Structures are given as C-alpha cells and as structure tokens.
Amino acid sequence: MAQQDAPQPQVTFVNRFTVSGSPQEFEDAFARIAAFMKEQPGIIGYTLSQDVKDPQRYVNIARWEHAGALRAAVGHPDFQTHVKELRQLAESESELYAERHRYLDRTA
Secondary structure, X not given: OOOOOOOOOOEEEEEEEEEOOOHHHHHXXXXXXXXXXXXXXXXXXXXXXXXXXXXXEEEEEEEEOOHXXXXXXXXXXXXXXXXXXXXXXXXXXXXXXXXXXXXXXXXX
C-alpha cells in the first residue's frame, strides 16, 4: 500500500509595515496587491489593520491553506510587479506561523 502524504497545516502569514509616506497611498497600494493575492490558489483570507496609536504602522494577517500555496503566490511572475510599489511606500517585517489552535466567532 502506498504511503499517503500527511496533510499540510494551514499557515498564517504576519507582515508588519512601517509606512514612510501617506497612509492612504499605502492602503491604496495594498488594495491593489490584495486584489492580485485574492486570485491566488490557497488563500483563505486576510486582514489589514492600522495601529490605533501610530497611523504609520500596519499589520497584515493572511491565512493560507498551506505554506506551499503562499510560496507559489509569491513566486508568481507578476508578484514582483505588484509588491514593488508597496516596498517603495513602507518597510516590512514578516513571519510565517503554523496554526495550532483556532477560535473564530462566526457571529461577529
């Protein structure tokens, strides 16, 4: 009997941004790359949140079916074109996390 591959865990991509210019310009650029990423296989969803104390700081949290799906999305030939504008507007620091526990209030 052939051994089946173990299912890959869902992952959470956390990207923290420090914006160097206009927050609105950054949000507009983020919306353009988000539209591209929403079309990529394996994305579950994302949020972009602005720091309530410092409007130049943001955090993007994106959930993916597995790390391979995220790697394929950022390896897509069009990704660099989309992310270039964002990199001109903000510095970022990112990490990838494997899900261990989850609670989502579906009524909120």
